[in-house]
Amino acid sequence: MKVLVINSGSSSLKYQLIDMETEGVIAKGNCERIGIDGSKLTHKAKGMEVVVEKPMPDHNVAVALVLEALTNAETGVISSMDEIDAVGHRAVASGETFKKPTLVSDEVMEKMTELCDLAPLHNPAAIVGVKACLAAMPKTPMALVFDTSFHFTMPEYAYMYAIRYEDYEKYKIRRYGFHGTSHKFVSQEAVKYLGKKPEELKIVTCHLGNGSSITAVDGGKSVDTSMGLTPLAGVPMGTRSGDIDPAAAEYLAKKENMDISQAMTYLNKKCGMAGVSGISSDFRDLTAAADKGNHRAQLALDMFAYSCKKYVGAYAAAMNGVDCIVFTAGVGENTPCVREAICENMEYIGLSIDKEKNQEKNNGSIRDITGKDSKVKVLIIPTNEELVIARETVELL
Numbered sequence: 567m568k569v570l571v572i573n574s575g576s577s578s579l580k581y582q583l584i585d586m587e588t589e590g591v592i593a594k595g596n597c598e599r600i601g602i603d604g605s606k607l608t609h610k611a612k613g614m615e616v617v618v619e620k621p622m623p624d625h626n627v628a629v630a631l632v633l634e635a636l637t638n639a640e641t642g643v644i645s646s647m648d649e650i651d652a653v654g655h656r657a658v659a660s661g662e663t664f665k666k667p668t669l670v671s672d673e674v675m676e677k678m679t680e681l682c683d684l685a686p687l688h689n690p691a692a693i694v695g696v697k698a699c700l701a702a703m704p705k706t707p708m709a710l711v712f713d714t715s716f717h718f719t720m721p722e723y724a725y726m727y728a729i730r731y732e733d734y735e736k737y738k739i740r741r742y743g744f745h746g747t748s749h750k751f752v753s754q755e756a757v758k759y760l761g762k763k764p765e766e767l768k769i770v771t772c773h774l775g776n777g778s779s780i781t782a783v784d785g786g787k788s789v790d791t792s793m794g795l796t797p798l799a800g801v802p803m804g805t806r807s808g809d810i811d812p813a814a815a816e817y818l819a820k821k822e823n824m825d826i827s828q829a830m831t832y833l834n835k836k837c838g839m840a841g842v843s844g845i846s847s848d849f850r851d852l853t854a855a856a857d858k859g860n861h862r863a864q865l866a867l868d869m870f871a872y873s874c875k876k877y878v879g880a881y882a883a884a885m886n887g888v889d890c891i892v893f894t895a896g897v898g899e900n901t902p903c904v905r906e907a908i909c910e911n912m913e914y915i916g917l918s919i920d921k922e923k924n925q926e927k928n929n930g931s932i933r934d935i936t937g938k939d940s941k942v943k944v945l946i947i948p949t950n951e952e953l954v955i956a957r958e959t960v961e962l963l
């Protein structure tokens with residue numbers, strides 16, 4: 567069985583064709599700058615990488631180019647689209663409407679459209695991606711796999727905000743959390759690696775990338791997570807502020823003459839590591855600048871690590887202990903100084919890391935950086951959101 571996984575952004579479309587018998591990637595690639603000048607498709611298959619520079623005015627054209635790359639004589643890996651048994655689409659926001667991965671139907675797509683209010687940046691892109699795939703493959707089953715699903719096991723007291731209960735009921739304003747497929751994948755990998763049963767472990771998973779979130783996984787279930795109604799909450803991120811006193815946003819908006827949506831754009835795009843450092847949202851740039859003595863770059867890194875550390879401590883308290891901490895995603899897998907700063911001074915929960923092992927380069931496999939006498943395991947586990955989406959799609963079928 568072959569599953570095509572699609573991750574649509576507003577101007578991008580990433581894809582992977584996965585053979586579910588082996589769970590191996592047959593081909594993968596990325597369409598960039600859809601609807602903008604200079605669109606290009608990068609396609610990797612059979613040990614080759616090809617770049618196709620063609621105008622992609624919309625996602626329909628992008629999907630057509632992906633299917634052409636997958637089937638053509640030179641770069642192709644399948645003889646026709648009929649060999650694609652199903653398509654799994656990454657979807658970000660589900661509201662309380664979709665608590666599980668869901669097969670696409672007209673009714674489902676209508677509900678997705680209603681949810682655009684909740685995720686104006688993300689849901690329209692997923693809808694466009696689904697529609698473009700349906701246009702090209704009308705008979706192929708399609709699934710929506712939500713970033714939020716893994717977190718529906720949170721207890722009520724963890725997902726509720728202390729707002730008027732009537733407003734929660736009316737508008738479903740609550741914590742949903744994101745990166746669920748990643749937290750689920752790495753926590754399951756940790757369980758396997760440690761040779762335990764899910765119910766035996768309390769794990770804190772740190773998905774640290776351009777967007778970052780931290781999750782408490784108790785007995786295989788998400789019981790709390792740092793992102794909220796939207797991905798703006800939690801630790802500071804590449805360009806997002808993370809947690810902030812809402813009154814600070816109001817104060818700044820008044821001073822700078824911003825309306826509420828401008829203030830939200832400011833908090834999403836101008837803050838975080840980029841805003842504090844004034845240099846970059848990218849941790850590679852930040853660590854390079856900090857190494858040269860740049861104070862604001864170092865400050866941004868210190869704030870990030872401090873915030874992550876507080877979430878780890880909070881989740882250890884919430885779960886009455888922690889057996890394992892997992893680092894994943896771009897920063898979690900590749901930035902030793904961030905991991906070291908987060909794990910420093912954690913003797914109170916019996917945690918230490920092996921500083922030398924922590925410095926070793928990412929080799930794409932699981933790395934155990936647990937310190938010699940540490941009671942808490944510390945693992946670096948490469949995430950694989952696409953594989954989770956493909957697995958959930960197969961399960962639905």
Ligand code: ADP
Nearest residue numbers: 774775776777847848849850895896897900901
């Ligand atoms: P997202 O999926 O949220 O866009 P990623 O998980 O790809 O983000 O993480 C991007 C971040 O990871 C960037 O800040 C980047 O600096 C950092 N990073 C550090 N080293 C690497 C590396 N070798 N490869 C990719 N990202 C890296």
